[in-house]
Amino acid sequence: MEKGPLGRRRGRGARERILSASQQLFRDQGINRTGMDQLCAAAQVSKRTAYQHFTSKDELVAEYLRRFDPDVMPGVFDRTDLTPRERLLAAFEMPASTPLCPYIAAAVELHDPQHPASQYARDYKTAIAARLTETAREAGATNPEQLGEQLALLIDGASARTRVLNGDSFPTAAAIAAVLIDNAIPAPSPRQPSDDRGTTGSAPVPVGGQ
Amino acid sequence: MEKGPLGRRRGRGARERILSASQQLFRDQGINRTGMDQLCAAAQVSKRTAYQHFTSKDELVAEYLRRFDPDVMPGVFDRTDLTPRERLLAAFEMPASTPLCPYIAAAVELHDPQHPASQYARDYKTAIAARLTETAREAGATNPEQLGEQLALLIDGASARTRVLNGDSFPTAAAIAAVLIDNAIPAPSPRQPSDDRGTTGSAPVPVGGQ
DNA sequence: TCCTATATACACCGGGCTGTGTACGTAACG
DNA sequence: CGTTACGTACACAGCCCGGTGTATATAGGA
Numbered sequence: 357m358e359k360g361p362l363g364r365r366r367g368r369g370a371r372e373r374i375l376s377a378s379q380q381l382f383r384d385q386g387i388n389r390t391g392m393d394q395l396c397a398a399a400q401v402s403k404r405t406a407y408q409h410f411t412s413k414d415e416l417v418a419e420y421l422r423r424f425d426p427d428v429m430p431g432v433f434d435r436t437d438l439t440p441r442e443r444l445l446a447a448f449e450m451p452a453s454t455p456l457c458p459y460i461a462a463a464v465e466l467h468d469p470q471h472p473a474s475q476y477a478r479d480y481k482t483a484i485a486a487r488l489t490e491t492a493r494e495a496g497a498t499n500p501e502q503l504g505e506q507l508a509l510l511i512d513g514a515s516a517r518t519r520v521l522n523g524d525s526f527p528t529a530a531a532i533a534a535v536l537i538d539n540a541i542p543a544p545s546p547r548q549p550s551d552d553r554g555t556t557g558s559a560p561v562p563v564g565g566q
Numbered sequence: 567m568e569k570g571p572l573g574r575r576r577g578r579g580a581r582e583r584i585l586s587a588s589q590q591l592f593r594d595q596g597i598n599r600t601g602m603d604q605l606c607a608a609a610q611v612s613k614r615t616a617y618q619h620f621t622s623k624d625e626l627v628a629e630y631l632r633r634f635d636p637d638v639m640p641g642v643f644d645r646t647d648l649t650p651r652e653r654l655l656a657a658f659e660m661p662a663s664t665p666l667c668p669y670i671a672a673a674v675e676l677h678d679p680q681h682p683a684s685q686y687a688r689d690y691k692t693a694i695a696a697r698l699t700e701t702a703r704e705a706g707a708t709n710p711e712q713l714g715e716q717l718a719l720l721i722d723g724a725s726a727r728t729r730v731l732n733g734d735s736f737p738t739a740a741a742i743a744a745v746l747i748d749n750a751i752p753a754p755s756p757r758q759p760s761d762d763r764g765t766t767g768s769a770p771v772p773v774g775g776q
Numbered sequence: 777t778c779c780t781a782t783a784t785a786c787a788c789c790g791g792g793c794t795g796t797g798t799a800c801g802t803a804a805c806g
Numbered sequence: 807c808g809t810t811a812c813g814t815a816c817a818c819a820g821c822c823c824g825g826t827g828t829a830t831a832t833a834g835g836a
Contacts, residue, residue: 368782368833386677388598391823402784407825456674463730464666464674467596477730506742509735513723520673520687525719532716532746539745578803578812601793612814617795 371409373399378420383455387417387465418472421462425476428483433491440495441537444488444507448514448533452524457515484508497540506536581619583609588630593665597627597675628682631672635686638693643701650705651747654698654717658724658743662734667725694718707750716746 377399381390392413396403410416432446455461459477466473489504497503514529587609591600602623606613620626642657665671669687676683699714707713724739 370783386674388675389677392825393823402786403824404785404826404828405783408782411825413824460726460730461674464596464671465598467599469732474730478732481727481730502738502741505738509720509723509727509738509742511723512726512730513719513721516670516722516726517691517719520670520684520691520722522679522688528712528715528719531712532719532742535749536742536745539749580813602795603793612816613794614796614815615813618812621795623794 370399370401370405374401374406374409374416375420375423378416379423382417382420382461383458387462414471414473417462417466418476421458421473421476421480424458425480425483428480428487433487440491441541443491444495444537445530445533447488447507447511448526448530450514450526452518452526454515454518454526456519457512460512460516481508481512484511492537492540495537495541497537498542499540503536503540507533510536580609580611580615584611584616584619584626585630585633588626589633592627592630592671593668597672624681624683627672627676628686631668631683631686631690634668635690635693638690638697643697650701651751653701654705654747655740655743657698657717657721658736658740660724660736662728662736664725664728664736666729667722670722670725691718691722694721702747702750705747705751707747708752709750713746713750717743720746 374395377395378390381395381398392403392406396406399406406416410419429447433443435443435446438446459473459480462473463477468474485504485508487504488507489500492503492507493500510529510533514525517525584605587605588600591605591608602613602616606616609616616626620629639657643653645653645656648656669683669690672683673687678684695714695718697714698717699710702713702717703710720739720742724735727735
């Protein structure tokens with residue numbers, strides 16, 4: 357394989373190559389501005405093969421977004437070396453080159469709440485907020501749901517603003533997050549958690565209503 | 567005029583009708599999903615006339631966005647019946663049906679930082695932040711620039727999130743804003759009726775800069 | 777080895793899009 | 807009235823896009 361003289365073949369991983377190319381192109385150019393021809397060329401896949409794996413571009417877009425589901429903010433919520441509070445703040449340590457959240461981009465580009473991709477977007481946003489809420493509860497917040505929703509809003513705001521302004525807005529969001537977190541956690545030391553590694557069970561964990 | 571038997575004429579205000587129809591259609595359907603044919607039909611303008619007023623769709627889009635400039639948050643910053651603090655909070659009292667900020671939408675849809683529309687978007691975002699900063703200074707914030715930028719981020723976050731989740735996120739943003747404003751103003755004046763939103767108590771925690 | 781699933785090249789279709797050419801009305805204003 | 811700028815109707819060019827038909831080649835398991 358690999359460039360034979362006649363009809364070179366790139367192997368069987370066509371589907372993976374398509375999805376991989378989708379990630380890059382949809383991120384760099386947007387969904388609507390990426391044609392199937394260009395996508396297939398980038399994936400080194402014939403157009404026919406692409407349409408054997410995905411019956412339509414819409415389906416490909418949906419699968420492209422579904423791929424982000426399993427790893428909801430990987431390497432942030434699963435870091436056991438950080439206290440819950442530090443994990444909440446770590447969610448805002450994004451490189452300045454971070455592209456706009458693909459779910460927001462898709463929801464705006466597709467502009468159809470009925471599109472499966474828009475459904476995935478809602479699910480993902482809900483999942484992120486749930487993760488934040490869960491961590492907020494571990495951190496001992498009096499109202500974890502509220503704090504989780506607030507932090508989720510900050511992330512989206514920073515993401516959108518970074519895109520429009522061509523500048524990093526995550527530090528601003530992180531500063532807000534620090535204020536909110538400090539205000540939402542009742543008793544702990546107002547000092548920085550420099551070495552206070554009390555694991556997760558140290559907080560009293562009051563039951564939040566609602 | 568007005569529907570003559572042959573070649574009915576809609577009068578001379580073609581340009582205005584085009585821009586008016588643009589506002590509605592671009593907001594409801596997005597820019598890319600609105601063709602010039604449909605737009606001209608909605609504006610009751612012949613396609614030829616449209617292209618005599620705007621040399622291209624891109625130019626129409628740019629003009630469509632430029633129209634928002636003069637009224638940067640009208641009826642919010644100019645309300646003299648409110649204290650500066652109340653004016654800052656009033657910026658978050660948006661109806662749940664408020665569409666996504668057209669500048670964010672355009673920046674995402676066009677996906678080209680060089681497009682004039684993207685330039686307008688940056689200018690507008692900067693103007694909003696400046697207005698907020700100015701009002702924050704009037705309200706006596708210790709760091710008006712920081713507060714203005716923070717509030718601007720909240721607005722964008724609420725706008726984006728409202729779009730994706732199909733639900734109103736502005737109350738959440740308003741709650742955050744209330745906390746930030748309280749924390750940023752050193753000597754809170756007990757003048758106006760303090761409308762404490764559902765947030766945690768007014769514990770004056772010093773603002774933690776990034 | 778054969779068989780089947782997978783992949784390929786390539787032409788093509790229908791449709792929608794932006795944008796134009798042309799010939800023709802008509803409103804406003806001197 | 808006559809001139810002129812504005813508006814209209816309609817067809818069409820040219821392009822790109824999503825999606826398909828067809829015939830062919832290859833990899834890998836049985």
